[in-house]
Amino acid sequence: MERVVLKNAPKNLQMISPDIQKDIVHAIASEITKEIICDIGDDVFSILVDEARDTSIKEQMAIVLRYVNEEGYVMERFIGIAHVADTKVLTLKMEIESMLVANGLSLSKIRGQGYDGASNMSGEINGLKTLILAENSSAYYVHCFAHQLQLTLVAVARHHGAVSDLINLVGGSSKRMDKIRECQAAKVVEALCRGELETGRGLKQELGLKRHCDTRW
Incomplete structure (x- = not known):
């Protein structure tokens, strides 16, 4: 960045405005996410999902992918946060699918689900794990060990x-x-x-x- 851009830019171009800083962060995040997806390749993976209300009183859902890389190490990589209007099962499932599709991943490649023990996540009848299992019987659910x-x-x-x-x-x-x-x-x-x-x-x-x-x- 400094060698290619800043040294060739006008001296008053400091790139410190909030908008530019956000653009830089988004660009870096995009490149990191691409590397994570490339590391997974066409292999299978598990998803770790949790939602929480942030300081702005918005419900946010974080998604982490867990997989084994080519060297045999178990990796856990955060791929994004999605704002959800509510914590209903269908809403959460739709957001998970949207994020996977946006990153070129398929629900059929999921081999594990890790959530907390809330009924909307782990319920046997209409829980998130049950809906995903209905489409992919190999996506086994495990109650999050950290939880x-x-x-x-x-x-x-x-x-x-x-x-x-x-x-x-x-x-x-x-x-x-x-x-x-x-x-x-x-x-x-x-x-x-x-x-x-x-x-x-x-x-x-x-x-x-x-x-x-x-x-x-």
């Missing part, structure tokens, strides 16, 4: 007051939080050395403690 873990941790924290007290104690002090991060970072490095974490991805994981209300599912 199950979150539910478990919230239940434990509510049942055992000491857990909430510990989180409040550590979270209320930057020095204590730094100690937690240092200890966790040391454990991550140790796990990397033992080969328990792959390619250093574990270095990007959360190193602090979160209250159970910090995550919405």
Whole structure:
């Protein structure tokens, strides 16, 4: 960008206006998405979907693709967010199909579905998983492991007051939080050395403690 565009542009062309910045972000996002789709190729994949209301009080649905690349690594790649007027099953399914089609993917290539346990997502009669299974019997549903873990941790924290007290104690002090991060970072490095974490991805994981209300599912 700097070598090709900025050096050949007028000195007053700084490309910092909001519109230009948005155009640049959209262009980068488009190129990254193309690389993800190219990485999947004609292979099968799974979808991870969740919806939440953002700060502007709009219901947004995020879609992540999970697949195995040519090197045998399991990859999870975010491909987009869609604004949905409601959380009805047909609305969600239509938006998922639209995003897949827009990226040259087919519903028939889905081999797994991962959602939370809400009835509109996992219902046996009219849930999203059931509608997709009706069109693709190979799209097996699994209750999102992260959601199950979150539910478990919230239940434990509510049942055992000491857990909430510990989180409040550590979270209320930057020095204590730094100690937690240092200890966790040391454990991550140790796990990397033992080969328990792959390619250093574990270095990007959360190193602090979160209250159970910090995550919405």
